[in-house]
Amino acid sequence: MAMMAYDERRILDMLHEDELSRHRAFEAIVRNFSEQLYWQIRHMVLSHEDANDILQNTFIKAWTNLDSFMGYSRISTWLYRIAINETLTFLNRQKVTVPIETDDEGEMSIADRLESDPYFDGDLTERQLQEAIATLPDKQRMVFNMKYFNEMKYEEISEALGTSVGALKASFHIAVKKIEEYFNNID
Amino acid sequence: MEKDRIYKIDEHEPRRPFTVPEGYFENLTQNIMAALPEQESVYSTRITVTPWMRIRPYLYAAAAFAGIFFCIKAAVGISSRNNAAQVADIEETTIYSDEYIDSFLETAMIDDFTLYYTFVNAN
Numbered sequence: 001m002a003m004m005a006y007d008e009r010r011i012l013d014m015l016h017e018d019e020l021s022r023h024r025a026f027e028a029i030v031r032n033f034s035e036q037l038y039w040q041i042r043h044m045v046l047s048h049e050d051a052n053d054i055l056q057n058t059f060i061k062a063w064t065n066l067d068s069f070m071g072y073s074r075i076s077t078w079l080y081r082i083a084i085n086e087t088l089t090f091l092n093r094q095k096v097t098v099p100i101e102t103d104d105e106g107e108m109s110i111a112d113r114l115e116s117d118p119y120f121d122g123d124l125t126e127r128q129l130q131e132a133i134a135t136l137p138d139k140q141r142m143v144f145n146m147k148y149f150n151e152m153k154y155e156e157i158s159e160a161l162g163t164s165v166g167a168l169k170a171s172f173h174i175a176v177k178k179i180e181e182y183f184n185n186i187d
Numbered sequence: 188m189e190k191d192r193i194y195k196i197d198e199h200e201p202r203r204p205f206t207v208p209e210g211y212f213e214n215l216t217q218n219i220m221a222a223l224p225e226q227e228s229v230y231s232t233r234i235t236v237t238p239w240m241r242i243r244p245y246l247y248a249a250a251a252f253a254g255i256f257f258c259i260k261a262a263v264g265i266s267s268r269n270n271a272a273q274v275a276d277i278e279e280t281t282i283y284s285d286e287y288i289d290s291f292l293e294t295a296m297i298d299d300f301t302l303y304y305t306f307v308n309a310n
Contacts, residue, residue, distance in 0.1 A: 023220075026223075030215075034212075034215050035215070039203070042205055043205075052211075055219070056218075056222050059219045059222075060222065060224065063223045063224070114204075119208070120205055120206070121205075121206050122202075122204025122205075126202070126204040129199075130204070149201055180194050180195060180196055
């Protein structure tokens with residue numbers, strides 16, 4: 001079967017057609033958005049396996065709730081919102097925001113976990129950056145990752161998070177200050 | 188330990204320090220699509236429309252119209268009865284002409300004093 005080019009209007013139409021068209025349209029959506037959603041999730045949960053599971057759940061949720069998507073927002077916005085909800089639910093459930101430093105009970109710090117992660121190839125500074133990012137509140141962390149690593153525009157982030165551009169700029173600015181402060185306090 | 192310099196985030200090029208298993212993104216779409224559940228609720232269990240289901244809305248509409256019709260008819264009936272009563276009253280008051288009343292008074296053996304007394308004590 002020929003690969004379908006991504007044309008949002010055509011895809012929206014196809015989502016309301018027969019089963020085959022619907023399937024093909026959704027496949028085009030997955031192909032177009034899966035990688036960028038993966039990276040958004042991965043930066044939040046850090047582990048590849050967790051990111052992959054959350055990504056799968058995101059698309060399953062989108063697929064099973066396809067009828068509720070009326071096309072009032074862009075498909076990317078809708079998917080981002082599902083992915084963000086899934087990620088935050090995961091973080092709350094698993095308490096991934098584990099202690100930053102190794103504590104008395106011997107829990108691994110994020111830097112230690114990343115060092116032993118086969119799918120992390122950063123140096124010491126990059127591990128410390130991940131630790132610093134992990135100290136941020138969830139939403140601030142999300143904004144920082146979207147802007148810094150995914151290089152999204154504030155307008156795009158605003159659509160995905162439902163937050164004003166001004167608030168996002170302030171949030172990013174505060175995040176940067178906190179991260180710099182974290183680094184400057186490292187012995 | 189004294190730090191050599193202050194850390195500034197914009198002096199560092201953003202670099203994604205994460206990797207994925209080989210071929211992960213190449214197979215990602217296929218893997219996601221394979222994991223999707225069947226959309227039974229959308230197509231497989233599409234409801235079969237029976238003749239009763241087809242005519243039901245029309246029957247409900249007809250019943251509603253009938254109800255409205257009877258309500259209007261009842262309201263109009265009450266209204267027309269009231270109108271008829273009013274017409275009857277009007278007819279009753281206009282049926283007696285002045286000449287009739289005058290002749291009635293002349294033959295009723297009522298004098299001016301009695302008329303005056305009647306009007307003054309009417310209320």
